[in-house]
Amino acid sequence: MSVLTSRPPTVTGRPRRGSRFSWTVMLLLSVAITGYSVGQYAAGSLQDLAADRVGLAPTYADRPFAVQVAFYVHIVTAGLALAVGPFQFVRAIRRRFPRVHRWIGRGYVGAVGLGSVAALVMSCFNSVAFAGFFGFGGLAVLWGWTTYRGYRAAREGDFAAHEAWMIRSFALTFAAPTLRLWFGVLILAQVLAGDAGGDVEKMVGQAYAAVPFLCWLPNLVVAELMVRRRNLPGLRFVVP
Numbered sequence: 645m646s647v648l649t650s651r652p653p654t655v656t657g658r659p660r661r662g663s664r665f666s667w668t669v670m671l672l673l674s675v676a677i678t679g680y681s682v683g684q685y686a687a688g689s690l691q692d693l694a695a696d697r698v699g700l701a702p703t704y705a706d707r708p709f710a711v712q713v714a715f716y717v718h719i720v721t722a723g724l725a726l727a728v729g730p731f732q733f734v735r736a737i738r739r740r741f742p743r744v745h746r747w748i749g750r751g752y753v754g755a756v757g758l759g760s761v762a763a764l765v766m767s768c769f770n771s772v773a774f775a776g777f778f779g780f781g782g783l784a785v786l787w788g789w790t791t792y793r794g795y796r797a798a799r800e801g802d803f804a805a806h807e808a809w810m811i812r813s814f815a816l817t818f819a820a821p822t823l824r825l826w827f828g829v830l831i832l833a834q835v836l837a838g839d840a841g842g843d844v845e846k847m848v849g850q851a852y853a854a855v856p857f858l859c860w861l862p863n864l865v866v867a868e869l870m871v872r873r874r875n876l877p878g879l880r881f882v883v884p
Contacts, residue, residue: 671730673821678723681820685719703771714765721759722820728752729814749810753795756813760788772853779856786860787816808876815867816860823859827851 684698690712694705704715728748731737738745763784770776794809830851872878 667730667733670818674726674730674818677821677824678727681719682723685716690715700771704766704769707769711765711769714762718759718762718766721755721762722817725752725755725759725817726820728755729817732810732814749795749798753791756787756791756817760784760791763787770856772856775853776856779859783816783819783856783860786864787813787819790816805877807874808871808878811870811876812864812867815863818863819860822863823855826855826858830854 681699685693685701687693687698690701690705693699693701700715704712707715728751731748732745732752737748761784764781767777767779767781767784770780772779790809790813794806794813797803797806797809831847834847834850868879
């Protein structure tokens, strides 16, 4: 039986210095999406927001109370994880203020722990049926799992594996911005192709049906490339 595990790095050395510009763009997108997402759902009740067709409010306004609670838990905790996540990768904080880094990490892990469970609940009530259940549900499971592996590696003192797993974890956290980016790209592609005949609701539905997987699978590919470029423990299939 094959299992997914991490392989030891083949080269020992310091991680490559990331681009400050890329980090800044990632931070700005993370903060912008956090502010936008939390802000729009704090503007009123789900029922009021659903009447105005705000975001996901129409999908969850009539769901059971427990699902609505999961919805709000996910919005808040995913926003927190997205906002603090980029600071985990600031080398100056890790080196000069390790205690601050640990507390940021604890906040991030706690937020993902709650957010991933809430997201899994939400995936059972999404608006795009099985595509949403498997896409968003798979994202929720992997989000929690990669974060747990990163936390466990840190507790065991394996900081190379810890960094690798947290890169993967934040790549999944970053699905929130990439979902919106892909959504815009898919809408634009339909407009340019004229596939929906100007029917905005149809274009939105077709675009949203693709993002449950598209918002995070490419992110994991990029994350694994980053892991390997930094000579951190990569992934491989092994037979136990």
